[in-house]
Amino acid sequence: MDRSRHMKKRLWRWRNNPLRRRHDILEAWIMLAVWAVTAVGGTVAGLVTAYAADEVFARQRAERHSVRAVLLNDVPRNVPADGATSDKTSARVRWTDPDGSAHTDTTLVDTGLNAGSRIVVWTDGRGEITAEPPSPTEAAVEAGTLATAAALAFAGLAFGTGTLARWGLDRRRIDQWGREWDLVGPQWGHKTG
Known part of the structure; x- marks a missing residue:
């Protein structure tokens, strides 16, 4: 099919056509x-x-800033958590902010570390431990x-809305065809039976 016929077929609703309806x-x-x-x-x-x-x-x-913290307790290797082994577990750490204030909190650390091990933790603007950015x-x-x-x-929202609008138009067309058939159907001659 050549390109002009293809475009005419695609744009049939826009052309002047005796079969075109207002709903089209x-x-x-x-x-x-x-x-x-x-x-x-x-x-x-x-x-x-x-x-x-x-x-x-x-x-x-x-x-968020990284700070050096000290592990306060030993963390045994392969600590079971809910029946499964894990490479990380929760442990207490202590660190000092750049302003000199000391903090202690709990964070996830690698298993198998000894107390006194140095680790890196990330803190937010309030000095609390947070995730690495x-x-x-x-x-x-x-x-x-x-x-x-x-x-x-x-x-998806736009296409869903369009689909609902088209569904409403289809319902109107079907209702209109039904009303027209009720008017024309009885005029089509004899009935079999």
Whole structure:
């Protein structure tokens, strides 16, 4: 099929056609709106999400700092946790902030360490232990993943809304065909039986 015939076939709802109904035109506009909203809205949702995630990760990298801590107790190797072995377990550690204040808290450490071992922990702006912030590369990957998820969720919402609108139009068309058949059907001559 040549390209012009293919385009005419795809755009039949937009052409002047004696079989075209008002619902067909409305459906064509709905689908055009769905595609436009998906393209523009999905892009905007993805970009906004990526920017927001990148800001959060940058703030985490700025607020969190690594400090050297001392393990207070021995941590035996292969400590069972809920019936399974683990490479990490919870243990008490002590560290000193740059301002000289001492802190003690519990964090996950590798098993098999002895009391007095030096480990690195990450603290937030309040001096509490927190998770290590993502590196710029990890943050970029996670921001991209979140942006893609947001764009796909928005697209799903737009297509779902369009599908519901088309379903409503189909219901109206079926009801209209039923009413028209009730008027025309009895005029079609004799009945068998």
